[in-house]
Amino acid sequence: MISVEVNDKQISATLDGIEGKLANQADLMAQIAELLLDSTVERFQTGTAPDGTPWAPKSSTTIAAYEARKEPVSLKPLIGPTKSLSSITNFATASGDDWARISSRAIQSAVMQFGAQQGAFGAFMGIDKRGRRHFHSIPWGDIPARPFLGISAEDEESVMAAIKEWIFPS
Incomplete structure (x- = not known):
């Protein structure tokens, strides 16, 4: 075993400061959560997953459905008429003391994050406005995964910079 004794006051004070900060990381974790929130919201503008791959474009069927309902259409993936999923x-x-989390409140979040196969959630039977019976799968078509939650390489750099600044403020 190697033992090191530090007799330098400045080094000792710095080490004591680091030890005190490591005991309570809540402020750092809150800052990391906010960093991840900012980059997640930005992904909706760039249309890219945390790994940098572009999201699959909207299908022509989805665009046609918006147009048929006379709803505003954005060609950007995951930007719907209400913009609820992409809204901050x-x-x-x-x-908490040693964790940070970002989550989405939107009901469609998991399907958008992971995708879903046609019929993955069963089927719907009903009667349309003209009294005709209809049946369709839920979802009615395959939905490709468009990951928006996660940590990108840029996020890693930002988090590491925040940690360094937190431990050794300038």
Whole structure:
């Protein structure tokens, strides 16, 4: 075993400061959650997953459905008429002494994040406005995964910079 004794006051004070900060990381974790929130919201503008791959484009069927309902159409993936999924108000951040989390409140979040196969959630039977019976799968077509939650290489750099600044403020 190697033992090191530090007799330098400045080094000792710095090490004591680091030890004190490591005991309570809540402020750092809250800052990390906010960093991840900002980059997640930005992904909706760039249309890219955390790994940098572009999201699958909207299908022509989806665009036609918006147009048939006379709803505004954005060609950007995951930007619907209400913009609820892409809105910063859709997301929640939380953190504790040693953890940080960002989550989405939107009901469609998991399907957009992971995708879904046609019929994955069963089927719907009903009667349309003209009294005709109809049956369709839920979802009615395959939905490709468009991951928006996650940590990108840029996020890693931002988090590491925040940690360094937190431990050794300038």
